[in-house]
Amino acid sequence: MGDSESESEAPKVKLRPIVRLGMFLISHSHLLSVVCCTAGVLTLLLLPLLAKNTYISENALMPGSANPMLSSQEVSEANGLVKDLTNLDLKPMASGIESQRLIAQYMSNLGAEVSFQKFYPQSNQFHPLHFFSSPDSATIRENISCSSFGLNTVGIIRAPRGDGKEAIVLVTPYNSEKIGLGEALSLGIAYSVFSLLTRVTWLAKDIIWVVADSKYGEYAAVDAWLRDYYIPVFSGLGTQYAEMCHGLEENTITERNMRDGFKRAGTMAAALVIKVVDRSEQFEDSLSIYAEASNGQMPNLDLINIVNYLAVHRQGLRIKVEKMWSLLNCKWLMILGEILESLGHLAKSLNPQWKFGIPAADYVEGTATLASSLYYQALGIPTGPHGAFRDYQVDAITLEISSRVSSNNKGRQNDFLLRGGRLIEGVIRSVNNLLEKFHQSFFLYLLTSPSKFLSVGVYMIAFALLVASLPMVAASLYAHANNLDPSFEKNKSNHPASAANELGITLRSWKWLYAAKKVLVVHLWGAVVLLLPYFICQIPNCTPTTSFVVWVLLSIFSLLILFWILGSPFYYVNASQPQQREWALLKSVTISAAFIGLCLMSVINFATAEIGALLMVPMCLMAHPLKLDVKSRKLRKFSRVACNLALGFIGFPPTAFLVFKGVFEGFDGISVSDFWNWLESIWAWSSATYLYIGMIHLPCWILCIHVILHPC
């Protein structure tokens, strides 16, 4: 828009190169937009090639510089705990808190301070007013029943010579009702490290071990603990519910711990969530890292780097990060990878210093990882309990260790505990070395493999290229619409300028306001659509499909009502103005709105903006009234019609979701209820992606469809 305005005041600045450049760009916007879009998509595909190797940026971390102190002695203690826990599970009549008490007993035997934290599960309710603010803990405790509560056990080691200002958190989620072997092993690993840390002399930060009761979900338990840690409630039920629901006061130690209440230990430096899955691995133990927190926030890259370094170079574990598995078997991706590889070879033969080729298999794997990294960041839903920490600006990751431990192989289990424990010990020791909080390395990055990353400076390019064509096209459309004006032509041919003509020029230049009003109304409707699920949720006994149908019907209804109230702006302008420019102006304003929306979203959640741009930019650029194309009866125009229809189809959020789901997971068993469920999960986690879909994507789609179906 800025460019088009500067164009109108050209007489003074005509010779300025920057204006000439702007005019050049606007006049060639068709070609440039095609070039920019293809370049954007190509850069996205090239990103795995551009990934750099990770490195440990903060020198103070010094991972692996000390020999691990964890010995078989701690492991045998941990084995005792694992055995006790599994025996407890076999016992038929164990009261609800038997396992917590056992763990607390073990902790206090080590000399740690033990406390329990009781919490009540809360249902994920959509509160439109609380979308950005974290839920107020006072409002949630409406119906507390004493029977359903979770009990977190928290053990704290005070660093003997530390000043207690900082703490490192270990979290082991486990289901207190049914303890599987994996959960018992994860507790064993944490216990072995914990028992070592009570004896070491190098500890500078306190250690908090949270045994989270994942009866009502891992995230909920960790989140409840963090909420009590950071925003405790002093008044009302907050402090009294412990007395209300008794049932823990048995032995004196437990009672004392309960009474002393919530224990704290300074500012958290980092948090590690340890999980063990007994997915039977065939070859070796492997370690999966989950890092994505809400709204695509990532922990500092250094935290992942330490884990990666220690696991690979010290403990010999295989590191995995999440991948899009279906992409691995993609034919075209393989072909692309081979082409890039051969290009790399070619470049290398020309100049041996040019090294940008990577093997095709690596490329495919990198793309799959990148795609999943983008997807999970875009979704805005934390991939594990570590997400709760990020909400309080604590760097946290989930380590999921999968073993090939069979329950009867004792030696194998010991080895597994030893390696897992040594890994955790090494990470804690590194973080303990850290004087400042994590700040050296990247916070904005995408992973293409556990040891390769793309920083924000690199992955921005793809997005910037995609988005760059939008303002150019908007400006050119605007200029074009003004130039096409017949009265304008007339004005030029007979040059004695009159006052009436000038008025006409002024009126014409403000004509875009009608289009802007229309765009604004549609965006307002988007906000209304966003709020509808809140009311739909109040309807009892609703299946996802019916909710979805109700939602769609209500949306259409509200669209109609809005137009009725606001004087149907769709047809208001058309009476006096020529149709041809009307659609061009509308498209121009739509594109500008999309540009602003995408840029805003890229600040909040880059991955969402990137994926959104991939879907939206071609759709916005291609939109052209069908009527005009059909009239001309040329092959080129028909191809444009086909493109428009295809992009319009894929641009609609539900169809886009279903198509992608079908492509990646297979088309059988897909229904519209999946979309509803997906959307529900997004708003339940109050992800900004939900806002993006409702406020930017959907209105733009509607406006594009309106342009396509424009009655010219």
Place this chain on the structure above:
Amino acid sequence: MAHLPRRTHSILLILSIQICFSTIFAVFGSVFQEEFSEELLLKPLPDRKVLAHFHFETTAPPLSTSHGRHHHLFPKAIAQLVRKFHVKEMELSFTQGRWNYDRWGGFDPISSSNAKPPGVELWAVFDVPKDQVDASWKNLTHTLSGLFCASINFLESSTTYSAHEWGFHPSSGGLRYGTLPREAVCTENLTPWLKLLPCRDKAGLSALLDRPSIYRGFYHSQRLHLTSSEFHSSGVESGIVLEQALTVVLQHNSHKMSKTFSSETKLQPSWSLSSIFGRKVTGRCVLAKTSNVYLQLERGLVTELENLQKDNMITGPDHVGSGGLKDNPGFELSVRPEKIFNEVNSLHRKSSSVLYEYSIERYSVFEPFDLGLTWKFPVVWSCPQAPLHSSRFLMGSGNQRGTIAISFISTGLEEGFLSANIGEESCKLQADIFQVVPWYIKVYYHTLRVFVDGQPEAITNVVEKMHVSPSEDKVSPGVMELVLKFPCAVKSAALTLEFDKGFLHIDEYPPDANQGFDIPSAVIIFPNFQTSMHYLEDNSSNKSPMLSKFQEKSPVLSYTEVLLVPLTTPDFSMPYNVITITCTVFALYFGSLLNVLRRRVGEEERILKNSASKKAGRLPQLLSRLSAKLRGKEWEPPQSPSTSSSFISSKLILKVLIVAGVAVFWQYYSE
């Protein structure tokens, strides 16, 4: 000045002769003589650790009665410091680690006077006019900084220390208080401290201070307390009293965690002086008037031992009675104590703590003193607690605002104390809070909220007295002094204060700014509860300075945790970026300015018109006409065509080609 030493020598000689030959003169002389005493208190702690409290006291007579500026025991540096800055009272402590109020007790003289916040704490009372106090304080911090090899001089800045009315110390006026929570404490602070002792660490009890073993401990606090009445403000003239105390909490060296988790109560580890310090006492410091070692058994422990004794009555009928636990079944001492004191306390009817005294005068290098304690039966006891367990923490997250919360939880152990007062209707539990907050934590004191037993209370109901001096940016910290009165039956209470996080100037950030910023410990005082331990002694003439210190009534005092507030920190690599951006902006600005200055507008307009008419583009024509109209001139069609444009473009292309050719050439030859 030359005659002075001779005179002191002669006086000393005379004095020594008098001491040797005349008992009457000796008694008379000792009143005015400098004295030194060394004492060590050992106390087993409930969590398998041992507390060692060294207490050295040096006294110097008042200036009027002593030998001028000359001392033979008292450290000259301290005496000079006192006289120069007119210090009435001063306390300096270096602490590493945290005192565990839960496990090591919070209701005895040792914990309330020797449990200190981590880092350095300094307070001093000056006997100077009010306007000179700050200057004296600044000089004092610099002197102490040099004396103790620590960065106490950072307390000089007015943003780090505070003056207050009544919260912390009863003696008002001329008191300054400052803490450095981040100061690391090391041997280089201990060595100058030891140099103040007459025997240093070469002989006597201080020889036990083996650096590796005391710094391996769980708590380490060296304290220097100074009282002087040189300046005639108080009637009593006692000269200068220098009290040096070192409190360490140690664990038995070779101890390994017991692996048997089945047994509920474990046997406490046995220890001896040589096992916890790695050294033995090889005789006393000959300059010391008294040098004693005490072993204190706490009230709770004594009760447990008595219970144990009652159980074992059948096997061991020789019950000692109130005299003490000489042959108790719980533990065994390697050295037989010389004296046993029982605590005199009317409030605790059940049992009282016991003190074993050892005089180390009779031990030597050949017969070193090595006290050992061997437990025979597992004993579990708990230490006396302060009436309320206080903790302070931060609430909220993010870089903008937060909340400081101080929570009190009743320890439930003080019922015995309170039972005396329960008959009264308005039984109140008083707690004083003294808190200093640096200026970049902008506390809103009006947001103070009080919760008692989970219910919000009106501030006027709880807060009896309040003194707040808000912080001033870059000038002074915020100080809050509160007197709270809780009902006696209070179970839990909490105070919250909201704050905003301020911004610092880039050069005000300390090194490692990304760690966060410290809020020093708050001090919680319970003035209604006095810690005093009065031991029944056989002869009151030979009173030990440490025990008389224990007898002094002082309120129960505890420190809260140091808090770490993460503030917004700039990217410190930013200066580079800033320089780059600034340079670009300057270049653009000056470029356009020069461009405007050297431009001849009339000439350019003519050229513009010419070129416009030559090109005869529709739009430029229209625009030039528009501009002409705007200026109010007659629009004239362009006349003279310019010839240069095609020439320029061809020249430009030529130039570009030449540059590209050079670049290709260069690239080719550089390979």
